[in-house]
Amino acid sequence: MKVYIDGENLRKSLARVLLDSKAIKNSRDLTTYHLRNLLQDILATKDLDIHYYSSEIRLPNGYTPSDEIMSHVESIRSYSRKWVPNLKLQNITYVKAGYLKVKSTKPCQKCHTIQETLQEKGVDVRIATDMLEDAYDDKQNTIVIISSDTDLCPALHKVKARNKKVIYVCMADSVNRAVSAVASETITIPAAKTKQYLK
Structure with a gap:
């Protein structure tokens, strides 16, 4: 059984649930996690081919990032140096798909300040293609599929049209109704189960 994971979506969901249950104090504390064991448990099989899709950071040529953006970029890179090896040790395939790009926000209506943010692009396209x-x-x-991105719904419809079973996995408190409606089956992960596999 192949598992397609929107990495950033899942990591943020895990961190949120673990923060809410006070299992971790900061989202960056989540550097190791028994992800394969969790998935084997909820899917009731050890026969899993797990693919974890994540983006890489790209700064445009000739672009001079703000100190705030550079600090954020370095924080992400530092975190990834711990998180990615943890996944690979569990025989999880790490797929670089898409990139984080710098995007300017709309001007603030009060102070007219424009800020820069990092936006993920292309991960959903790669998951859909695969x-x-x-x-x-x-x-x-x-x-x-472990993603609540509704952009994947057309691809999921086509997968089902090929007589394939689609299982949507998500946190118990964040079911996406559109994705769930397309899936053949929805499995939710309770907070207690999420906490159980924290290293």
């Missing part, structure tokens, strides 16, 4: 390739090549009878 799911469709696997479905059309008949490599998988069941796919598991």
